[in-house]
Amino acid sequence: MSTSAPPDVYVHPSSVVDEGAQIGPGTRIWHFCHVMGGARIGARCSFGQNVFVANGVQIGDGVKVQNNVSLYAGVVVEDEVFLGPSCVLTNVTHPRAQVVRRDLYETTRLRRGATVGANATIVCGVTLGRYCFVGAGGVVTRDVPDYALMLGVPARQVGWVSRHGRRLGAPDERGEMRCPESGYRYAEVQPGTLRCLDLDEDRPLPPEHRVGKPLPAAQETP
Numbered sequence: 101m102s103t104s105a106p107p108d109v110y111v112h113p114s115s116v117v118d119e120g121a122q123i124g125p126g127t128r129i130w131h132f133c134h135v136m137g138g139a140r141i142g143a144r145c146s147f148g149q150n151v152f153v154a155n156g157v158q159i160g161d162g163v164k165v166q167n168n169v170s171l172y173a174g175v176v177v178e179d180e181v182f183l184g185p186s187c188v189l190t191n192v193t194h195p196r197a198q199v200v201r202r203d204l205y206e207t208t209r210l211r212r213g214a215t216v217g218a219n220a221t222i223v224c225g226v227t228l229g230r231y232c233f234v235g236a237g238g239v240v241t242r243d244v245p246d247y248a249l250m251l252g253v254p255a256r257q258v259g260w261v262s263r264h265g266r267r268l269g270a271p272d273e274r275g276e277m278r279c280p281e282s283g284y285r286y287a288e289v290q291p292g293t294l295r296c297l298d299l300d301e302d303r304p305l306p307p308e309h310r311v312g313k314p315l316p317a318a319q320e321t322p
């Protein structure tokens with residue numbers, strides 16, 4: 101490894117980090133990964149086994165990438181995104197082995213706090229909104245609103261989730277939905293735009309809300 105990584109970056113000896121890669125403090129790179137020299141990775145990230153990060157990819161702070169994920173040129177990952185095992189990000193909509201499209205990579209942006217479930221596919225050129233949640237196996241073909249829960253092939257919005265990834269139930273008489281885990285309130289401030297009423301989207305979770313809690317059994321089933 102020869103990079104501009106600070107000393108508290110951990111890279112497992114089986115991984116290759118090419119010269120020039122920028123990696124922030126506290127980031128851990130586990131077995132059999134390859135980070136190319138033009139990649140920029142933030143602080144406190146974690147890369148599971150067999151992850152590839154291409155030149156030009158930008159990754160924020162606190163990002164968690166599970167096993168078998170490839171991040172191709174054109175992908176922008178903001179802070180605290182979760183990429184589930186074997187999910188797929190793409191960068192060419194109309195790939196052909198005979199046609200070179202190296203200068204035509206499309207941008208896919210994963211905004212702060214988004215989750216991509218296991219085995220989901222994100223077709224390129226879309227933006228995943230803040231704290232949205234793509235269920236396992238979904239195929240996203242369009243932009244996704246903040247906090248939207250997307251399921252299926254093609255993925256459709258089936259509801260809203262909270263910052264804690266919990267499905268939000270029907271709104272009360274004031275139009276508010278409450279996260280069953282954190283108690284935070286959410287509301288559609290205009291049709292199709294959800295906001296948390298108790299915590300700004302850009303602020304980190306306070307310490308008391310950073311460790312997950314099980315729900316009482318009655319609340320697990322809608």
Ligand SMILES: CC(C)(COP(=O)(O)OP(=O)(O)OC[C@H]1O[C@@H](n2cnc3c(N)ncnc32)[C@H](O)[C@@H]1OP(=O)(O)O)[C@@H](O)C(=O)NCCC(=O)NCCS
Pocket residue numbers: 184185216217218219234235236237238251252267
């Ligand atoms: C989307 C998800 C959060 C839903 O969890 P949940 O709110 O507990 O939902 P439930 O399991 O109660 O399922 C509710 C309904 O959605 C369906 N459903 C759940 N997950 C689905 C998915 N990924 N795609 C399609 N439908 C799904 C269920 O079959 C059920 O349908 P029904 O009402 O017709 O029976 C969860 O299933 C999921 O996909 N999590 C991602 C897991 C993952 O990738 N983890 C990676 C880290 S290891």
